[in-house]
Amino acid sequence: MADSKLLVVLDDAHSTAQVRPLIPGGIHSRVLITSLDRLADLQGARAVVLGCMNEDSSLRLLSTIIGRARVDAELAAARQIIRICNGLSLALRIVAIRLLGRPHRPLACMADRLARADRLLDELTVGDLSVRGCFDAGYQALGPAPRHGMASTRRWHYRSLAHSKRASSAPLCWSSGSDAPPSRPRTS
Structure with a gap:
């Protein structure tokens, strides 16, 4: 060799x-x-x-997986999906794979499902790919002190970077429960 x-x-x-x-x-x-x-x-x-993907890169990734014609046919819904995934390639890839498996499901329907902040982690799973799994692995890799601080808040969730109450505008982010603007999680 x-x-x-x-x-x-x-x-x-x-x-x-x-x-x-x-x-x-x-x-x-x-x-x-x-x-x-x-x-x-x-x-x-x-x-x-590598940083997070911008809208153009996200549209290209989504188009590559589910087809450009499908994205172009529902461009507004595609952009809403991209906003919710917030440049995280794993999240967008999971959504695209789920859409690929359901070629007749409108992108708007998927965007509506993702807009429910209380179910977002559940929606971002397909096969063995999971955003929750990445967050859990990151949490487990933290030292005892940071893990204790996060456990005491008991708030691992998604929330809007703009602190909006509209779920459809809530991009993907990870919050430790503080009122400070959340930082973006690292994903592969």
Whole structure:
């Protein structure tokens, strides 16, 4: 394998110790690692930090998965879905996969389902993909002090960045229960 040209993809790596044994030794091979952590102690690695998707990128992703004609036919509903997913690729991908499985379901119907803030986490699950799972994993990765602070608020939920009472305008965000504007969760 030392002389082979390989591309190894390691998704959702938790530590350098986890990925180091999986890195091929050949000079012609490359490794692509996704992680919520920086893995700064991985020698020779070059970090690329990805931000959230803008509306154009989100529309392209949605169009790629469910078809451009379907998005164009219900552009307003597609934009509402994108606003609710708030640039989080995992959330948008889950919604798109669900829509792909139901080709006759109007995008407006999905947008209405997502607009119910009390059910948003339930809606953002398909197969083994889950926004809730990412948040739970992030919560478990916190140290005891931050976890205790979050547990005492008992408020892991989605709420509007603008503190709006209109559910349809509530973009996806993670709140620790404080009144400060919530920060965006990290997702892969």
